[in-house]
Amino acid sequence: MQHVNADFDYFKAFARSIGWISNEELYALKSKHVALGGVGGTGGYYALTLARLGIEHFTLADFDSFELSNFNRQAGAFLDTLGKNKAETLAEMLSRINPNIKTRIFNLGVNEKNISAFLEGTNLYLNAMGFQSGDIQADIFDACRENNIPATSVVVPGFCASLINFHPQRISFNNYFKIKGLSREEQSIRLVAGHNPRLLMLRHYIVSDEPIRFKEYDGPVTPIPCITAAGLACTEVLRILLNRKNISWAPWSFQVDTYLKRFYKTWRPGGNSNPLQKFILYYLRKRLKLPRAPLFSSESP
Known part of the structure; x- marks a missing residue:
């Protein structure tokens, strides 16, 4: 999707960022391309935030459509978007921020056949897929590694946003999470624990374990960590795209919990x-009465 408006004043629209970034960095961001896997709960906020940072090139992938159960947290969920594809909806929202944004849309999602096309031309991959998409997440991160594309992944358990950056020449997504070939329930458990090794939500403030249903890929969620995640993730995206110093890559992870103020x-x-x-x-499985773990398999870095 492409909207070209020669009268749109890019500098005037986004110059208020200058001071925290330089004039040259603003125009560097303008030329960057970010691929987003999933634009529902957190991904929609990522896309809108990055557009307001001045980025003009996006690839958005999401096969899902907005429904009423999305209203408590998703940036694109409104009465007039019910039943509409999420990627198409967010692309339209981006064009209302900057009519010159160029967006490629994958409204059937990402699969093993279109991963190369999905990542074509991108400078960074930002992962916002749900836990039910473990296999394709692993494949996308493999492709990022093969194509020297940095990637960032965030999850939002409880009131916490948990982030990990993956450098294409350091420990891989698959060697960190070790989810390949496992059941989707086990993949979900490992994605939660791997992103959020302190399990702050279970240890401090969850009201009931009952709504956490990894087998159904479901669980409680509020809008608060989705918005926190946008600030955390988009800050890291900015730092990576602008080659800022002291970026922490996996096996480092970050957790920001607004409920605990930690x-x-x-x-x-x-x-x-x-x-x-x-x-x-082990603690997570025991707490949620889940099956014992399979043995870890050996994988490449």
Whole structure:
């Protein structure tokens, strides 16, 4: 989707960022291309925030359509978008921020056949897929690694936003989370624990474990961590795209919990195969009365 408006004053629209970024960096962001996998709960906020940072090139992928159950948290969920595809809806919302934004839309989602096309020309991949998409997430991160594309992944358990950056030449997504070939329930457990090794929500303030249903890929969620995640993720995207110093890559992760008013930076070498992480996974399964874990398989870095 492309809207060209020669009368749109890019500098005037986005110059208020200058001071925290330079004039040259603003125009550098203008030329960057970000691919977003999922534009529902967190992904919609990512897209809108990045557009307001001045980025003009996006690839948006989401096969889902807006429904009433999305209203408590999703940026594109309105009465007049019910039943509409999420990627198409967000593309239209982006064009209302900047009519010169160029968007490629994958309204059937991403699969093993179109991953290369999805990542074509992108400078960074931002993962906002649900836990039910473990296999395709692993495949996308593999492709990012093969094509030297940095990637950022965030989840929002409780009132917490948990982020990990993946460098194409450091520990891989798959070697960190170790989810390939596992059941979707087990993939969900490992994605939650791997992103959020402190399990702040279970330890401090969850009211009931009952709504957490990994087998149905469902669980409680509020809008608060989705908005927090946008600030956290888009800050990291800005820093990576502008080659800022001291970026922390996996096995480092970040957790910002607005309920507890806490920030954590956690180091887990080996990811889910780390002894501490195995204990976290054991605790999570026991707490939620889930099956015992399969053995970890050996994988490449």
